[in-house]
Amino acid sequence: MSLFKTREFWTTQSEDVEYFDQNSMITTSLNGDSNYVITGSQSGVLRIFKPSCEIVDNDINGFLPTDLVVEKVFDQPILQIGCGRLVSGSLVYQTAILNPRYLSIYLLKIKESSVEHITQTTFEVIYDHHLQRSAANFTIGQFGGSQNRDFICVQFLDGMLSFYEQENLTFSCFLSDFLLPSPMTYVKKTDSFITGNGNWAIVSYKYNTLSESGDQKDVKSNLSNKAIPVWTYNLGESIIDIRVVEDDVNKLNYIMILGEKNLYCLFDSGRLNFMKKLEYSPVCFEVYLINEKFFSLVVSETTNLLVYETTTLKWSAKLQFLPISIRRAFFKNVKGVLVFLSEEGRLECSYLGTEPNLFVAPPLIERELDLEKVEDELSNLNKMIKDTYGNDLKLTNKNADKEINIKINVDKNLEPCIFETNLKDVPNLQMCTVNIEVIPQMAFDEVQISLAVSKPLKVEPSTQFFINPDELMAVKCHVYLSDDMNVPSLFLNVVVTVISSLGVPRNFNKAAMLPLSLVAEVCPAHKEGDHKVTLNINQNMVPLLNLFPEFAEDTKSTSSIAFKSLSTNAQPVTILLAKSSERYRIQTSSFTSLSFVIEQLIHRLTKHHSNIDEFKMLFNSSLPSNEVIAYVKNHFTKRREVFELEDFLDQLSAQFRTIQKRLISKFKVKNPTPLTNLEILIKDTYTEILKTVLKLQEANGELFKAQTELTCALNLIGNLIKIMNIDDKLKEILLSVFCPSVEDLDSQNWEDVMDSTLCYLLRTYLAKSEKDKLRISQTNVEKVTDISKMEKHLVQVLERISKTENISLEQIEDGIEEEQPNPELEKEEVKPLGSQFGEASMRILSARRSLSRRRHKKDEQ
């Protein structure tokens, strides 16, 4: 991120595929008045540039072919270039070129010709040293205080240093703690070499010490004799580059180090001058001193050039590319040019442009407001709101067949069950195969087919998921009885949930009846039964064998048939035909078995008479309330047991955690203290937890049984309500109340929901008097603590249903309309839950008072 951008005025790019590194470029004036730029690639191409930089019309000219002074190809890669007075007896600057196995010294000679601007250039080798090992880099300097002569120190990949005093190899030595070669520099004032070692520290070696430890003749013999550094500075990171800055005024030398995370400046004595934590990863840097102020140019990996004066950021500019090496150069007409070299050989001279490079976001399409488009956008946004707030009506679809086709094929022939069940004593348990075919009529993204059966039945697999279905999706699954209980209902529900290609979720429902023989078998009829239900029909009787053709073989009697559920303690359910009237009588000693038989009977009768419009079944006696209440009670107590156990488990685990915490803090203490029997406590708690969990498991099983029984009872009531002579609208509402699914959530029991719906029913649709209707219906669901109240409500509802068979619907509707227009008034009338009972007792009180008053009056009379 930066406001500014560097401006380049001179660019050239190497045409071949070449690679450069940080030592591949130097800027030097050699023997001329302005700087040369010398580059040497890893492919072995050496180029010497001398940017002419003539100022023409206030503008600097760019790269000219004549700016390239020398181009020479070496056989070996060029690792580093340097320059200095490297030939004995000569005060002329030569160029040193380091190849992996050669160190060569070249001299650049330029002869001016008589014609202007034409020069003759020669670049010839003066001498070279053959190297025994692979070289890494070198340093040039006036080692040992020599005047007007430059020596070279070559660092090898294995940590050896070789010193060349011009044409002669003086000595070689090894560095201690060396693993990988690191950048190296020479400090003239202290006559020492600074480099990084393998321990990520900066070390300084005196030239004298090195020469003492080294040996000119035999390098291999003195491997053990390693030089000892004068000082070390523990940097803690490996270094990228290292430079020396000479302050000529104060006669001080500073060492600037670019680490991987920080920029450091050390005194030549090895103390820290300043450091700066870099918030980016640096690539290369250049340092210089102006008026005793340090300026560091750091290039970051994000192609920014940052200029620091000591630690203060002075300038930051965006670069055109990521350079691997940066140098300053002084040309004839332009001073202080920044020269960048990229890895691929792009060479660029640039200056820090002061013209801000303001970030300009791509312009918005600012045309005249296109009303149609804006309208479109608005409607889109409105649609978005609508979609999110969309009502649930959208989820179900009336003309589902147009979008999806669901076929359920229930196989009448049963197979032996292959799944593991909890039924132990049933010898030949069978399962039913169900094939479902779903044919999408339009494009869907995702389709999920899920199947649901009432609880002791199980379906395997219960869901199937498809992505981007294009044709028929077939699901084959098996339904079987998994627990030793009575089945409430034999309906199989198939729910297909889809997400259409537009991202709209939908679902489709379809139900099918499972074969009766899956859960029941025929048995001898019983004449007697505790529970009796009588169904009337307004058509001629259908013989039982016609209704249950699949059991025709096993039955002898035509007037009665009996079924027995497959569970262990099942009681037979007998269906009897009345001799004179159109009645079916179903009797049994087990109430829960009634449910599926009646469901079957109703289903089959309706099916049989499906082509007769006026066919009607009727149930006109009172609904069996006592039995239902017994099951509700049972469920309630079981649920409560589970609750208590869960609470207890909660307590225990909290206790367990506390002991754990206590123990941990005890163990953490350095001087161990006695455990004070905590270990016994934790063991005890642990066993208690295990016990409770087992109990809870048992209780959950019991609860499950109670839930199933309750579901049976509710399903029976629901089926009976279906065929009662009640208004359709009311019937629908009642059916939704007696929904045969008992769910106990963590925070809400079935009773809680049921009670509030029952109260609502009692106060609205099944209200006895106008006064009841005026009272506001119960809205909030509260926890049922006293089951007897709820029982009372349930009995009332069941009684009133039987009574209100002929209730006129108009009244009800009037009631609803009266309620709606003034919802706020209602809110104010909300009474707390208990108040009705209070009122009732108030009424009793007042009744008593009036009674006693009358008595008084009588007495007086």
Added chain:
Amino acid sequence: MDPLYLALSLYRRRSYDKCIEVCTSILDKQPLDQAAWCLKMRALTQRVYVDDIESEEIPEKDFLDDNVLATAPRPGTSMKTAVVPSTSGLSSRPRTSTGRPISGIARPGTQMRPESALDRVRTARPLTGHSARSIRLGTAAMLTQKDGPFIQISRLNLSKYAKNPCLSKPLFEYLFYCDGGVRTAMELAVQATQHGEFKDWWWKVQLAKCYIAVNLIREAEQQLRSAIKQHYHVETFIRLTRIYYRVDQPLSAIDICKSGLEIFPKDVTIMTELGRLSEGLNDTAMSVKYYRNILVEDAMNIEAVASLGMYHFYNNQPELALRYYRRALSMGAHSAELYNNLGLCCLFSQQLDFTIPYFQRALDLATDLKVKAEVWYNLSHLAMAAGDVQLAVQCLNLCLCSDSTHAPAFNNLAVLYHKMGKINLAKAYLTSAKTLEPELAEVHVNLEYLQHA
């Protein structure tokens, strides 16, 4: 060219993958080449390295965490009990659910609101102190190695490597960053410190890093203190500050920073830390002072620019805030959040002609649904300022479309509906706002008002 030189050059040029390849081929020929082994280790580490100071995550309060010193700290001595100033002005600065002011820049540990219902559902087991990031880095590194891991950690002779000064440090970094094996790294660090006779500050800092990762805060503190005694380094000061922040001792953290500033005057990193700490302690004046100093030292510091911008915005100086945010924009920060802030500044400084284009851009750039929701939420303020209640309702609805857990939007919708006379609807919205974010004070006030009205 010597393959080792090539590998070194590739490492320097940040072509880590190629460098690893070259090193592997060297190691195939000479399996005991320490230099190549070390270089490969470094390249593997560099490839996955992240500055772990900036990305450090302070874990949720741990269930068994007994590092916090004072359970009932005095006012002003803890982040939790920081004195909340009585704010005046156009709108008080929003706070996070824990009551801390929201910072001007998003960094780890400054989430604005509980993210979603799912995030708020905590499992029974509390989160541990070990950050998930380091684990992820480790696995990512392992995946790319086709023929098994580079180093068989279990077979590593740690005591041998701890004695080798050239290999121990790169090996530690490899273990810590690339392999993610904090325990092994710690073992190495312990042995290396012992071998170095407790003289190397670097090992102490690394040991502290390991201790922090395994949540042994006190031990980490000891190591860092001892490291500072030996050697001054900015990183050590920052790490020590973080430790005090973690044990909820902000005043000690500030002391450490100040002593750090004496050694490294005007250091941006330390001043940033001070700015953040003061902000957390509700000491806005100090925080702004530090952020200003940072800008003097480093004019490109986005965090300082953004924080100052936010300070001015909530200090009733939207014009000044606008200047800071424009500066950030011209530096190239091009994000939905920035445009959103610019739009708000323009709105409050009455430069209405710029407001809509800024918001338009913010909407165009917002891809994250949460951000989109915030932009729509802010746009609703524009509509309210213009007096267009219908538009405001629509904006808020769109906000809720993007993020259905946005409690302030529910609250504002409720207020608007109340104004329209739909009191019941208002109540319903307030209730849902309350369930989404029970800490929101406005909701409670509004509900109370409705109850009494």
